Amino acid sequence: MKTLENKLIQLLSDLYGKREFLENIDYSANLIEEIPELDSMGIVSLITALEENFDIEFDDEDIIIEHFENLGTLLALVNNKKAH
Amino acid sequence: MPTKNGKCFVLEYIPAPEFSNKQSVLFIPPFAEENNNSRKMHSAIARNLANEGFSVFMIDLFGTGDSEGQFVEADWDDWLENIRQLFKNYLDNKFTKLNILATRLGALMLVDLFGNESLDIDKWLLLQPVLKGKTFTKQLMRTKIAAMAFKGEKCTQNDLQKNLVHQGLIEISGYQISQTMLDKIESKSISDTLLDSKNVITIDTKPKAEDLTLLDKQNSMLINNKLIVQSPPFWSMPEYKISEHLIKLTEATFNNA
Numbered sequence: 142m143k144t145l146e147n148k149l150i151q152l153l154s155d156l157y158g159k160r161e162f163l164e165n166i167d168y169s170a171n172l173i174e175e176i177p178e179l180d181s182m183g184i185v186s187l188i189t190a191l192e193e194n195f196d197i198e199f200d201d202e203d204i205i206i207e208h209f210e211n212l213g214t215l216l217a218l219v220n221n222k223k224a225h
Numbered sequence: 226m227p228t229k230n231g232k233c234f235v236l237e238y239i240p241a242p243e244f245s246n247k248q249s250v251l252f253i254p255p256f257a258e259e260n261n262n263s264r265k266m267h268s269a270i271a272r273n274l275a276n277e278g279f280s281v282f283m284i285d286l287f288g289t290g291d292s293e294g295q296f297v298e299a300d301w302d303d304w305l306e307n308i309r310q311l312f313k314n315y316l317d318n319k320f321t322k323l324n325i326l327a328t329r330l331g332a333l334m335l336v337d338l339f340g341n342e343s344l345d346i347d348k349w350l351l352l353q354p355v356l357k358g359k360t361f362t363k364q365l366m367r368t369k370i371a372a373m374a375f376k377g378e379k380c381t382q383n384d385l386q387k388n389l390v391h392q393g394l395i396e397i398s399g400y401q402i403s404q405t406m407l408d409k410i411e412s413k414s415i416s417d418t419l420l421d422s423k424n425v426i427t428i429d430t431k432p433k434a435e436d437l438t439l440l441d442k443q444n445s446m447l448i449n450n451k452l453i454v455q456s457p458p459f460w461s462m463p464e465y466k467i468s469e470h471l472i473k474l475t476e477a478t479f480n481n482a
Contacts, residue, residue, distance in 0.1 A: 201382055
């Protein structure tokens, strides 16, 4: 069974390519710097994909750069949303 | 193409003369930055279709691309009139088969314009259509919120709505969008009944990791008249790889393959 982390990496890879980078990613690698497509529109695409794939809903307050900075913060955000 | 507001730029991809079967495809573009991001993919699809014998028409709606006017002056109903005019003046009765490819918000425009008319259109191909205008405007607002977050500023959709009421327009991804335009978009939707019509085909390119296990070796899946394709959301990214599969899929759709 795929872990949430695996699913998240798969989703990021489907959206932005960068497969090699994402497969070897560590939790603190800066996603915003490594993935140029992760701009304002890219973040909204990611939010939409996360909502559809993980059956969660984001609030406006969730849209802060800190949440999308690295895999660790993104995982924490998704876990937090799934818990509520 | 002259319109009541000014000239609209129309690009035609002409097929090689050996093709005697006069078929055409009219592209209806997506909205604002999504249109900009989609140009590379659209051009690749259009070139391929022209190579396969289709005349392909692309229009820059009033206030966009190489057409006259400013984006902030753009009006939903004027855009529909631009499309109708292109259809009537340049396409209707001139081709044995007329097809339409509409991407994202273009699909909503197409349905609003021709949804209740019985036109002799062979196929409607909706590429990742916006089904609910309200969902789309929410995404636009989120894009603005994300852009402000990059600047270290926080805001909510309520804040943006208040500003919108006060100023009558909002800047999103470099485009000045009027409240009238947003209200129009928000009021539109595509019905399930229309999506179930036999000549309407939807291509859904959302990367749903779970669904991909169901994809066949062609990397696509057909459920009723909906094709699910693995492809990045090219309309939301300035740099992406051209999806050869999507190009071939559009060709196959219009060729009835």
